[in-house]
Amino acid sequence: MTAWADALRVARLAAADPHGLGGVVVHAGAGPVRDAWLAALRDALTAARPLRRMPGSITDARLLGGLDLPATLAAGRPVAEAGLLAETDGGLLVVPMAERLSPGLAARLAATLDDGIVRVERDGLGESRPARLGVILLDEGQGDDAPVSPALADRLAFHIDLSDIALGDLTPPEAASLGEDESGKPVADAAAVLCQAAQALGIASLRGPLLAMRVARLLTGGRDPTEAASILAARLVLAPRATQTPTLDETDAASDDSSPETPAPDERAPETEAAPGEGPSLEQRLVEAVRAVLPPGLLAQGLEAGSRPRQPRPGKAGIAAASRTGRPTGARAGAPRHGRLDLIETLRAAAPWQRLRRGEGATPDSRRIRIRPEDLRITRFAQRSETTTIFAVDASGSAALERLAEAKGAVELLLAEAYTRRDRVAVLAFRGTGAELILPPTRALARARRSLGALPGGGGTPLAAGLDAAADLARTVRRGGGAPLVVVLTDGRANVTRTGTAGRAQAGAEALAAAASLRGEGVRTLLIDTAARPQESARRLAEAMGGRYLPLPYADAGAMRDAVRTAR
Template structure:
């Protein structure tokens, strides 16, 4: 991510010189004078007639893509088309507000328009294709690192900028640079060096070297160079490669350089200006390395950056499910207006409008607007369901007091993680001859810790009773519209059957029978084998439950937390 103020200011000028070629930028900044100043700088550097449109969060398709002009259609009795904001921004800039919250559907439509350079409208009885060649400035207001615009959209934008300082006014040289952009020459060695540098930093996108080439040409035009020079290429890779890097280049082993013959004298301008490919590639690697934040170098070297990003992406708990009455609106659908359904009045009128002339001729005198059953459109909503994480903990004597203490510590960390994700948590303990609900589903981290602190240990292992109690909680959570997640911590040494009688064969058979409904219900489950040595029956039980099996003789809390996060994503 480009951070220095000078680079951020130059990025605005390069984008103004070649907006359509560079695609746009992700601008990470809080609302305020600095962000508005950067946007003003960009807008002032563009030609006066350049379209400038704002894309609000949650924009409907009728406004995004275009469609039927409802008022004009109802007034004239014939279909009248209305251009959407994408078509209105043709040849200019589209500023997307709160891009970190943009839903994937809107992002996919925007990406399609960026790729094709046109918007296709096939709705409301219309079939239109309108030009929409534009650049996007995605305003990222996210507070956490995992809050970011959709990856597919960011991939199509050349720059990702971290705004820190208020930029100054736009220079007059931009207009001249835009005029001579097409005449900028590119050395033959530049594109291979850009591709090699991208591969060295683990950048596999084919767009990245092309964006870097575009940025280098724009930088050369801004600097008044006739040919792309090293400084232009260095600026381009800092802006384009810095935020895309996923690894550090491998260090080649140092070997003594063989003696080289003295170079032949060549006074041609071309040989003086174009650096050798190897030297140019090394320069680009150093420029990209310099653009990486200091703390990121060690992270990339350890190979943990991608793992951290994936872990952060799991921060939203629960399923998304469709709803007919509440949640975030996600469009409309055709259907009958029954109890509980919510009418989308504007979309219903939009569906009926093209047929008004025909219906008036067929029906004679009547209401001004004639709506039929097939015109009815109903609102659709999407809800995030809350996750209920159910921890079933083996507190029997076979688990041993030391092992139980380790399990408590691991579960405490998991409970804290669930609290951060706003999950509900519940704790079931089984020992002796029955299972006990220590903590009903709650959002209170303090109550969860208290329930674990008071968890006794010792006695037999009624494993079937523990699974039954956890399943009952899971079914109750589902009835309340929540997504259950079951984490079973046990050493697998069942010795108490469902009826309370002792005996390992009967207890294991009952445990397998209790596990079957879990698999049938498709419940997301993790079985953690806490025995000092992995137990064959624990693996068999995990298979019967359809659970992920994890053997943790030391109850490693970090591994356990990662496993629960993976199970939650699969839920």
């Protein structure tokens, strides 16, 4: 109930000052809870504040503005049109699937939030339009999806999470005004207190306390913030940005370091409510209010999120460039022999120059469009590259036959999906004194079955050699433009070194070093513990790889296939 009440309060605050507060990052998948919150936000907006939704495939011309091609061709002169950002001036722009925003689009939105205007310097036009707006970023990411752009999210005052709110917890929006804290006593130096609280919570950016101060002023109708307004602003703005859970000792130390020296007895102001030391300071109460809503294990979650490898970005592993196939991502100057002609963008480039190209003596009915080679535009395409799942199977010991049977079944299930997902599967086994590539990256199901049928088992556990072989294959896949995913099936008990000699201590140390090297490559990893009981050695190995640890002592092929899907 408290989470939903805070979400409704955030909706009213964001609607009251869209540009000043920047907007809201909403962590929630599509569903009735998110729809109810968006409806409350829409009801809180006045008629003068528009609410627009940005399409996922929006072009720069539609977002920023540019040449109105039909009007330009009809008038015979350049005619400008406003973009979506200018149309949303004074209101809020809803951005779905914000975790998939390209870096360029996120930078354009961040620049608009900073300047409050949108500048157009293209298609022979040069103009600026007001765009004082706020942004609602709908973050639908799950699992290992890339987060919303940190630079863009830092400019937004509120970050709310609706994923844990049940449908039965929804209540109608409250009708209370935002000036409910006007009657309290103003705080002498609320800005300094908010900055000290942000420092105690591990917030490095100054935007956090500045936005919290703006929210506190908004709660008090533009006057100096009261104590209650400061605490509420800290809970709504600073709590989601916290990177550490402060202890009471840390708060006391920060308060002692920042407080001035105790004045002499004859210089002290008369006491009004309580003498110093009789109760916690405002900063301590503020930090305690924030700490009460922080999730348990916040510091551990931050360290785990920081250890994850970065997700592929356009132009690198994960998204490959394509000349004539894939998803259109704009246009560029070029001849049609180098790509697919973009007729609309070609006409848009040629339209501003038609009057000059027709000359002074042209007749009024001379309406043919004159296109020159420099006007030609070709479409740019981006194509999702294939994911190669590399199974590194521990084929040693007496339980090898069971693990190999599970791996074979999982590979066959994944290969059945390979044609639709453009994915490939590879299998390497390590046993005895080294590792062997059993199945090179392939989508051929018949070939995979033949190779898997002859997969051997038994012998020692050269875990370091297996991880080294997986890292080499992952590098090869990445150089080819693919996105590798390494799935290690082992109990983590290495007993053969890289040189092929026996020795558990040295073999374990080499395995941890190989796992750390794999993590340094930025390869996504998943370790499936295949022992009868979860092994601490396997857990440490997963932590060294920076991957997910999944104990599956009774795993079958279907469960393993589902685990790999989640890791993707």
